[in-house]
Amino acid sequence: MVTRQSMETDMTLDTATESSAIPEVPEPDVHRWVDTVAALTRPDKIQWITGSEEERKEILAIALANGSLIELNQELRPGCYLARSAPSDVARVEARTFICSREESDAGPTNNWVDPAEMKVTLAAHFDGSMRGRTMYVIPFSMGPVGGDISKLGVEITDSPYVVLNMRIMTRVGDEVRERIEAGEQWVPTVHTVGYPLVDAAGNTRPDIAWPCNDEKYITHFPETREVWSYGSGYGGNALLGKKCYALRIASVLAHDEGWLAEHMLILKITGPDGREYHLTAAFPSACGKTNLAMLRPTIPGWKVETIGDDIAWMRPGADGRLYAINPEAGFFGVAPFTSEQTNPTALHALNHDTIFTNVALTDDGDVWWEGMTPETPAHLIDWQGNDWTPDSGRPAAHPNSRFTVRADQAESISSDWENPKGVPIDVILFGGRRATNVPLIAETYSWEHGVFVGATVSSEQTAAAEGTVGALRRDPFAMLPFCGYNMADYWGHWLQIGKTLGDKAPRIFQVNWFRKSADGAYLWPGFGENSRAIEWALRRVNGEVDAVDGISGHLPKLEDLNVTNLDISDDELQQLFALDPDAWSVEADLTEEYFGMFGDKVPADLRDQLAQLRARIAAARG
Ligand code: GTP
Ligand code: SPV
Ligand code: MN
Numbered sequence: 018m019v020t021r022q023s024m025e026t027d028m029t030l031d032t033a034t035e036s037s038a039i040p041e042v043p044e045p046d047v048h049r050w051v052d053t054v055a056a057l058t059r060p061d062k063i064q065w066i067t068g069s070e071e072e073r074k075e076i077l078a079i080a081l082a083n084g085s086l087i088e089l090n091q092e093l094r095p096g097c098y099l100a101r102s103a104p105s106d107v108a109r110v111e112a113r114t115f116i117c118s119r120e121e122s123d124a125g126p127t128n129n130w131v132d133p134a135e136m137k138v139t140l141a142a143h144f145d146g147s148m149r150g151r152t153m154y155v156i157p158f159s160m161g162p163v164g165g166d167i168s169k170l171g172v173e174i175t176d177s178p179y180v181v182l183n184m185r186i187m188t189r190v191g192d193e194v195r196e197r198i199e200a201g202e203q204w205v206p207t208v209h210t211v212g213y214p215l216v217d218a219a220g221n222t223r224p225d226i227a228w229p230c231n232d233e234k235y236i237t238h239f240p241e242t243r244e245v246w247s248y249g250s251g252y253g254g255n256a257l258l259g260k261k262c263y264a265l266r267i268a269s270v271l272a273h274d275e276g277w278l279a280e281h282m283l284i285l286k287i288t289g290p291d292g293r294e295y296h297l298t299a300a301f302p303s304a305c306g307k308t309n310l311a312m313l314r315p316t317i318p319g320w321k322v323e324t325i326g327d328d329i330a331w332m333r334p335g336a337d338g339r340l341y342a343i344n345p346e347a348g349f350f351g352v353a354p355f356t357s358e359q360t361n362p363t364a365l366h367a368l369n370h371d372t373i374f375t376n377v378a379l380t381d382d383g384d385v386w387w388e389g390m391t392p393e394t395p396a397h398l399i400d401w402q403g404n405d406w407t408p409d410s411g412r413p414a415a416h417p418n419s420r421f422t423v424r425a426d427q428a429e430s431i432s433s434d435w436e437n438p439k440g441v442p443i444d445v446i447l448f449g450g451r452r453a454t455n456v457p458l459i460a461e462t463y464s465w466e467h468g469v470f471v472g473a474t475v476s477s478e479q480t481a482a483a484e485g486t487v488g489a490l491r492r493d494p495f496a497m498l499p500f501c502g503y504n505m506a507d508y509w510g511h512w513l514q515i516g517k518t519l520g521d522k523a524p525r526i527f528q529v530n531w532f533r534k535s536a537d538g539a540y541l542w543p544g545f546g547e548n549s550r551a552i553e554w555a556l557r558r559v560n561g562e563v564d565a566v567d568g569i570s571g572h573l574p575k576l577e578d579l580n581v582t583n584l585d586i587s588d589d590e591l592q593q594l595f596a597l598d599p600d601a602w603s604v605e606a607d608l609t610e611e612y613f614g615m616f617g618d619k620v621p622a623d624l625r626d627q628l629a630q631l632r633a634r635i636a637a638a639r640g
């Protein structure tokens with residue numbers, strides 16, 4: 018039985034007036050804001066996160082003591098721990114994610130919307146006393162290097178020690194950030210509770226559990242007042258509020274207002290055999306290969322790839338007119354399953370130490386395992402739910418959305434530029450998704466406007482990264498469907514506007530698809546390190562070294578220009594990878610028209626024009 022903790026706190030909670038309302042506008046003074054949240058949530062204790070190592074150890078000890086973390090074999094994996102979530106709390110919950118803009122039309126048809134005042138009343142009822150019996154941690158954090166031109170500050174209040182330990186890896190936290198906020202720098206307030214108080218209003222206590230959460234969940238964003246309130250989940254993007262909630266949903270709104278881009282993109286640096294350096298970003302939907310590509314090991318000789326980011330890019334036009342990108346994060350929250358020596362050795366090696374694993378399987382010697390990790394499956398495991406597991410159990414040992422949290426600089430591929438506060442100049446942007454049919458391995462778009470059209474119309478088979486039907490084909494424009502904090506059609510307009518600003522200094526835009534399948538359902542393309550072959554072609558296009566063939570979906574490689582040396586692929590498979598069926602594309606065009614219909618007259622004229630041009634190319638291909 019856990020009893021009420023003693024009141025060792027920076028502030029005397031007794032002096033805070035109890036409140037059951039959330040202010041319309043958050044208190045600008047961070048200390049007063051913390052007071053307002055404490056008055057509502059009623060924690061036993063408030064602890065500001067300083068970023069020190071002693072503090073990390075202290076919070077780790079708490080997480081170990083209450084079973085939130087399990088210590089792994091410290092000889093095999095020093096500094097590594099395993100968390101097992103509640104089976105009901107394993108991924109982002111898109112149906113419970115809300116954009117609470119004042120006008121419904123500003124959230125747009127792809128977001129769930131609730132009036133902000135109404136949502137604050139609902140939230141207040143849930144947050145009221147939600148931290149009773151717990152410590153409220155106040156985490157000052159920076160997205161991007163502290164003090165960098167493109168970086169931004171935030172504060173996350175949370176009652177989860179697991180969240181604190183993860184935020185310390187995923188962002189830059191502590192005193193330096195707090196001091197900047199106290200000195201008046203802009204910051205975004207974010208509040209998180211697992212929604213599992215240990216004491217009720219009458220003073221009755223209950224014991225803590227390994228993964229506290231609530232059946233009801235609210236992941237809410239207030240774009241005008243730039244706030245995040247998250248209730249009921251401890252998992253990933255629902256709870257690590259610097260990531261999707263701030264760096265994408267709120268930041269996309271800031272970016273729209275201020276003339277920059279907040280994107281669901283990896284960032285990498287490539288050096289060619291001649292020593293020339295390029296930078297590339299790529300937007301792929303969740304669990305569609307960003308981490309893999311960010312850590313690419315090229316199979317073609319002479320090329321080198323270094324990692325800058327694996328999930329989010331903030332990009333701005335620089336003084337020289339080019340587009341510069343930073344990775345606002347400090348760590349990777351990556352998909353574990355199918356990370357192996359074959360698919361992503363760099364990620365695998367990064368996980369050798371100081372890593373938090375969530376929902377992977379535990380081996381008998383206290384190590385971790387997941388599907389696809391090793392060629393041989395262990396004879397016995399403890400699965401992600403803590404049950405005995407054998408290969409004939411008939412269920413995965415690791416959850417399909419099990420993840421690792423690791424500092425970015427533990428990747429041996431990390432670029433020396435990854436914390437460059439100015440960012441890196443982008444040469445190439447890729448848009449991709451999981452498409453079994455129609456979309457070729459690589460194609461270059463005809464123009465920036467065509468690139469925006471391709472980004473806007475991406476569809477992809479859904480993955481386990483969010484609750485929903487895995488495998489269902491859905492539109493995921495710019496891989497931002499779950500992450501755009503405002504009307505998607507206005508976002509497309511913003512991209513078109515940025516293209517006008519960049520002019521001929523704009524990056525070149527390509528569409529890629531590593532996931533095309535043959536009629537018998539097998540992947541046509543080996544993927545992973547071999548993706549360097551498609552990227553090499555893109556860079557040769559940038560350099561004006563190769564001509565292309567004009568196709569329905571874009572400029573396609575002449576097959577002799579794609580480097581397939583030492584690759585086991587038949588001519589027939591190559592043809593299939595690039596095949597464009599006018600009838601199938603005509604159906605795509607019809608579906609796009611229907612999709613645009615959702616957004617009414619907000620769809621930019623340039624995109625309607627691109628659809629007409631696509632139809633003209635389809636007609637021409639039919640002859
Ligand atoms: P989020 O972190 O959810 O945003 O996703 P991500 O895009 O970083 O996903 P990640 O790179 O972790 O993708 C994981 C899944 O994509 C795994 O199932 C990989 O095996 C698969 N994958 C990645 N690259 C390739 C590829 O080139 N070919 C194939 N067939 N699968 C790939
Ligand atoms: C994604 O789903 O795109 C992720 C994982 O990167 S999460 O942080 O949970 O959103
Ligand atoms: Mn992501």
